[in-house]
Every structure is written in structure tokens, then in C-alpha cells.
Amino acid sequence: MDFTAVLAQIKPKLGCVADNLAIIEGEIAKAREAGADLIVFPELALSGYFLKDLVPEVALRIDSPEILHLIELSRGISIAIGFVEETDEYHFFNSALYLEDGAIRHLHRKVYLPTYGLFDEQRYLARGGSFRAFDTKFGRFGMLICEDMWHLSASYILAMDGATTLICLSSSPSRGIDGDSLGSALAWQKLVSTTALFLNCRVLYSNRAGFEDGVNFWGGSEYIAPSGESIVRGKLLEEDFVTARVDEGALRRERIFSPMMRDENLFVTMQELRRIAHERGR
């Protein structure tokens, strides 16, 4: 079905869960007022990104009052949001929740924690272990957190699991000043467009804005149609509130026009991956 999604390109405060929750509530209210059906927040929207030793201080259990409050708010609008999750085993994950009609529809734990260059996630966070599609009021979705999307297999698994909409929550830092536009923005734009094109999926990409210790997050949240075409894109380097009208017909037409996912041979893929795993194991 057609629906309206808001990509909330916010600027969280580093380590201030209460302040960020207030920002998030404000955006949810604004999105509801605008008649949106879904609001997508960036990765770690509740805490900020370069947390380092703050991870245990900002972590929330999924039955914490803050998360229960967001679950309650999802009665009025579906919500995808990133936060640090604390488990019963006291493991801390970079997680994303999909909330709908007062319930958790899905919890994704970031699988690929970048630990190179300016990133140091694996030092502080535990690694997630699955990619699963899930059903929502608006069709079957898959969630990815930032670096996850740079692994072809992640989007591929979600698409093979039936997802026709991929949501990516991101905190992507700005770098690369020698091109027509920002280097990291150009790379991401290619990635989301190509992913949509390969998998005949829509992509809802929500990236944050603001600075942390001199590192800028470039925003540029966007909605990509299953054809790979960018339908709407948020402002670069600024906060924004991006409204995307998601058209079911465009998905149906694209899948008739380019039935690659129909023709995708899961058997061949599995056979070859098993062979590779077996050979590598020797």
C-alpha cells in the first residue's frame, strides 16, 4: 500500500538520552501532524555516535521506560529508531527497533561494526548475528544499520527473505572534499541507488546531521525508488525533515519490468556458498 515516510535528519546530543528523547518526541509529533505513517530516525539517535566509554551509561533495555514510551507512541505512527541496547547478559548492541501499533515488530542488531579509520565500534559494542525481514502494515521490510549496507550479502539476504523495502539507519561522517560533492555522500548515494536497482527494493535511508569532536555527519537522507532513482533527498550538512511518499504501484511496475528477484536462484547461491565455506574450512 502507499504510505508516507518521514526521514528525521536530526542532530542528537552526545550521551544525552533525555535530551535526545525530547528531540525525537518533537519529530514524532511533527510527523503525525503532517499525516505521516512512518518515521525513520538515524543510527544511535537516542545517544549520539562517538560514545566510547559512554556506551554502558546510555544503553537501554528494550523494557526500559524510554523504549516503552516510544512503543506507546507507535500507536499513532510507526517508528524506526537506533539506540544502544543492553541485554540480560550485559552485552551492548548498536540496535534498531521497528515499532508499530504499540508493539515491537522487529529488533535488528548491527552485524558489521566498523573498526578502522575513524571508527572503533567493535571495541565498545557486541556484534549482532542475523538479518531477518519482517512484516509491517506497509509490506515486508528489512532493517540495516549503516555499515551493514556496505556488505552486499546483508541487503541480499533481506531481499531473499522477502523484504521489498530496506530501511537503513545511519551516522555517516563527512570526508572527501575534492569532488563535485562530499566524497562520503557520493559513495553512499551510489550504494543506496545500486542496492535498490539490484534488488528491486525501495530504500529509506536516514542519516544524521551535526558535529561530534570536529567530525561532521552529512545528512542527505533519501528515499530511493526500486528503479534506483532518488525520489527525494534531504539537505546536505544540515538538519532536515524529509517527507517521502512511497508509491506501491512503482514497486509493482518495477518488479514486472525487471523481474531479477523472481529469477534469482537461491539454490545456486546456497550451493556455491556451501562449497566455498567447505573449501575454506579445510
Added chain:
Amino acid sequence: MAGLLVNTELLRKLLVGFVRDEVRKVGVSKVVLGLSGGIDSALVAFIAAEALGPENVHAICMPYKSSNPESEAHARLVATACGVNFTVLPITAMVDAYFGMFPEADNMRRGNKMARERMTILFDHSALLHALVLGTSNKTELLLGYGTLYGDMASALNPIGDIYKSQVWQLSAAMGIPAEVIEKQPSADLWAGQTDEEELGFSYRQADELLYRMVDQRLTKQELAAEGFDREFVESIYSKIQNSHFKRRLPVIAKVSNRTIDRDFRYARDWGK
């Protein structure tokens, strides 16, 4: 070299946004900086004026008696061009009082003392004006260690520390910094006629071409030689980076506990901001 050519419009947005965001998030609206009459501090003044409004930027020119009078004139020109507050505070009395006790001191000691004298004035004005001190060291200088530790290298925020001198020139031209400031020979202005390039023994353009490939692109020494860089030049720049690395780090702390500052006690500077 494509990598050193910058998209000035984008870079300007990033650096202006950096100053605006990082200053205001700590609950401050003003900045203070030393304006030498050279291009680096001129660029920082222009960036700060655009980010915070010129009325919130305090530029202080701090000449010593041997400073070239043209430097103060250029500093004034820059302050007028971007509309920031401008004060001249000579450091001759303080520096001479000290070296009265050490008349034999060489140029290096004197130059470092002057840089640190200026630093104490800027940080005093930080308290006086409730303003953050902006740094004006570029990436070339920082990598080569061509600066005084706790002197001109000291600041709260540095908008230009990740751009090379060649990129400072490009952005300065795009932001409309007066041509005479862009075109003149870079100088630390410690004594009459001093120029950076003469003292360093190579030009900033030569250094930037090498630094960009060595640091940003991580070319090996063999690859650099294959690109035509002189081996000795490569070695000398490499050791300059290595030997000045202490200037780019916090003082080394002897570890005895489980959580040592900056080793296993790690927080972003923007913690809670």
C-alpha cells in the same frame, strides 16, 4: 594533483558549520584568535566571522618589536575586510623582561617564548570575553611540527588543522581574503626577512604534494620514488613527522590504575554536548 584541489564551496560550508556548531554547543557565542597578518589566521578570522557574526569574533594582533610592521598592517586589513573586533597588544615588554635574565638566548628560544606569550594572552582573553580560542595551525605545519607546543599550537578548536597550506590558499581566495595577504611569502615573522620556506628548505607546494600522498593516500616509499619524489626529501619529511609526533599528543601519563586518562578512560570531547 587532484587530491589537493578542493571544492571550496563545500569546504567553506563544513568549516563554517564546524565553528558554529562546536562553539555554540558548549554554551558560548564568541571566539578569540591571534591575527598575525598571515594567511592562516586571516582564513580562520573569515570563517569565524561567517559562522558567528563578526561582532562575536575578537582578533588580537600581538607584535614583538622585531615583527615586520607590514604584518600589523595586514592584520588590520584582514580585520577590516571581515569586520571582526581588532586589538593590538604588543608583547615586547613581557618578552624582553624575561630575556633580560637570559641575554644569551638564541632565536629558537625567543621565538618559542613569543608564541607562548601570545598563547597566554589569548587564553586570558578567553576568560575575559567568555570566548573560545581558535587555533590557526594548518595540516602542513602540524605534520611537520613547524609550530610551538603550547604556543601557536594551543587552542580550543582548530578549523583548518585538516587542510594543507595549498588548500588554505584555495579557500582563502574563494572567501575573498585580501590578495596581498594571500600572495605574500609565508613567514613566522620572528626576525626581519624570515620566510618559512627558506627556513624549512622546501616550498609548501612541494611538501603538500608529498604529504598528501604519504599521509592521506598512504603510498609506500617505493611508490613515492616511482612517482618521482627524491628519496632524501621523502626521508627528511618522514623524520620530521616522526620526530614532531610528541607535539600532536597529550603528555604521556605513567599507567598504574585500571582506567588511565586517554588510554582506557575514553570519552569524546563533546561528551554531553
